[in-house]
Each structure stands twice: as structure tokens, then as C-alpha cells.
Amino acid sequence: MEVRVVSTPSAGADNEPVHCYVAIELSKSSWIVGFQTPLTNKTSQYQVKACDANALLELIERIRTRVARELRRPIEVMSCYEAGYDGFWLHRVLKAHGIHNHVLDPASLQVNRRARRAKTDRIDADRMVRALIRYLRGEPEACSVVRVPSVEQEDAKRLHRERRRLIAERVQHVNRIKGLCATQGIYHYAPLRKDRLARLDDLRTGDGRALPTRLKAEIARELKRLEVLLEMIATVETERDVILTSAASTHLNAGKIKML
Numbered sequence: 001m002e003v004r005v006v007s008t009p010s011a012g013a014d015n016e017p018v019h020c021y022v023a024i025e026l027s028k029s030s031w032i033v034g035f036q037t038p039l040t041n042k043t044s045q046y047q048v049k050a051c052d053a054n055a056l057l058e059l060i061e062r063i064r065t066r067v068a069r070e071l072r073r074p075i076e077v078m079s080c081y082e083a084g085y086d087g088f089w090l091h092r093v094l095k096a097h098g099i100h101n102h103v104l105d106p107a108s109l110q111v112n113r114r115a116r117r118a119k120t121d122r123i124d125a126d127r128m129v130r131a132l133i134r135y136l137r138g139e140p141e142a143c144s145v146v147r148v149p150s151v152e153q154e155d156a157k158r159l160h161r162e163r164r165r166l167i168a169e170r171v172q173h174v175n176r177i178k179g180l181c182a183t184q185g186i187y188h189y190a191p192l193r194k195d196r197l198a199r200l201d202d203l204r205t206g207d208g209r210a211l212p213t214r215l216k217a218e219i220a221r222e223l224k225r226l227e228v229l230l231e232m233i234a235t236v237e238t239e240r241d242v243i244l245t246s247a248a249s250t251h252l253n254a255g256k257i258k259m260l
Contacts, residue, residue, distance in 0.1 A: 034125030
């Protein structure tokens with residue numbers, strides 16, 4: 001039997017708030033919202049349109065008001081959702097409206113792996129509610145809460161992430177071009193050299209032929225894609241260098257910036 005509230009108010013503490021627990025199972029089409037209130041240990045579930053924060057807030061306020069009226073006590077709302085595709089914008093919306101939200105690490109939520117468990121949004125909402133209650137009751141093994149960065153901290157990470165992604169794409173294009181050349185016995189062509197396009201005309205296959213017309217055109221298109229990537233990488237690295245020059249003397253992460 002689940003405990004209804006984390007704290008047990010003393011008799012006569014009519015102004016001490018009690019808790020309502022909310023779990024939001026996010027998806028691209030709709031959100032399943034699970035509630036557990038002091039009125040019952042059963043998780044009640046509702047559905048709102050995906051990304052409709054106003055509808056979610058209205059639903060939470062409607063439940064909160066009803067519970068407060070029945071108990072004649074102030075209500076604190078404790079909510080949670082799993083970290084993932086949707087990022088942290090919803091956390092900030094909930095926090096701005098006085099809701100104590102927790103972003104959960106999906107991998108930390110306990111699952112009975114001995115049995116084949118049907119995965120549905122409704123089951124997950126109930127599971128999250130129960131994990132949140134246990135966590136707030138002082139059971140850290142129930143789930144792990146993700147540290148939510150500030151907007152500035154989150155944005156500061158983008159430069160490094162974008163460069164890392166662009167470098168990975170560059171490697172893919174270079175390997176693709178080298179692979180196409182290798183099918184013709186050409187192993188010395190360097191796609192990153194500045195004269196890469198000019199040298200394409202001079203390439204000869206392992207048996208002494210010029211590159212076949214369609215293969216040459218395909219490699220040329222890959223080189224154009226590669227050049228776009230190289231321009232993007234140069235832009236990102238220029239921005240990185242500006243940050244390094246202007247802020248490295250005082251920036252706590254100057255060492256990390258230099259490694260980008």
C-alpha cells in the first residue's frame with residue numbers, strides 16, 4: 001500500500017500543505033497525466049494534447065482546487081516527467097507556476113525485468129507517480145533526478161555539441177569518398193586537401209582509366225557537401241576562438257574551450 005503523502009502533518013496543522021503528485025508521460029501526439037492525491041492511493045489518469053502546456057496547467061489547477069476544497073488544506077503539487085526528446089522547457093513552465101517539478105532519468109526507473117511488462121503510456125505514468133512518491137519519501141533508489149541546467153548553461157553547451165556533430169559528419173563524407181575511390185583502385189586521394197576538386201580530374205583507376213562519368217559526378221557532389229561542412233566547422237571554430245580570446249582569462253572552463 002502506497003503512502004499518500006510524504007509528510008504527515010500534525011493534528012491541527014490546518015495551514016500546513018499536503019501534496020498532490022503528478023507524472024507526465026510525454027509523447028509527440030498526446031500527454032498522459034497521472035495524479036495521485038491525498039484522497040486516494042489510486043492513480044487517476046487524464047490526457048491532454050502534446051505540447052499544450054496551458055491545457056496541462058489548467059488540468060493541474062483544476063485537480064488541485066478540487067482537492068484543496070475537499071480537504072480544506074493548502075495543496076503543493078509535486079510533478080515529474082522523464083528526461084528526453086522534449087528537453088527542459090516544460091520543467092521551466094511548471095516551475096514558473098509554482099509546481100515542484102522533477103526531471104527523472106528514464107534508466108533509473110525500476111522495472112521488473114523477470115516478467116514481460118507491457119509498455120504503455122498509462123502504465124508508465126503510474127510507475128512514475130509511485131517512483132516520485134518513494135523518492136520524496138527518502139528512498140533514493142526509487143529513481144534518479146536529473147540536474148536541470150539554466151537556460152544560459154544549456155545554450156553554452158551547444159557550440160561544443162554542434163562542432164562534435166559536424167566533425168562526425170565530415171568523417172562520414174571523407175570515408176564515403178575514399179570508399180568510392182577504393183572501388184576503382186585509388187587509395188591516395190585526400191578529400192581534405194584544398195586542391196581536392198582540381199585533383200579529381202587527374203585521378204586514374206588502378207587499371208589506368210579515367211574515372212567513369214557517373215562515379216566522378218557522384219564524388220564531385222560528395223565534395224560539395226564536404227565543402228559546406230568545412231565552412232560550417234570554420235564558422236563554429238571562429239566563434240569558439242572569439243569566446244576563447246575574450247573570456248579565457250576569467251572563464252572557469254577556459255581549458256575545456258581550448259580543447260574544442
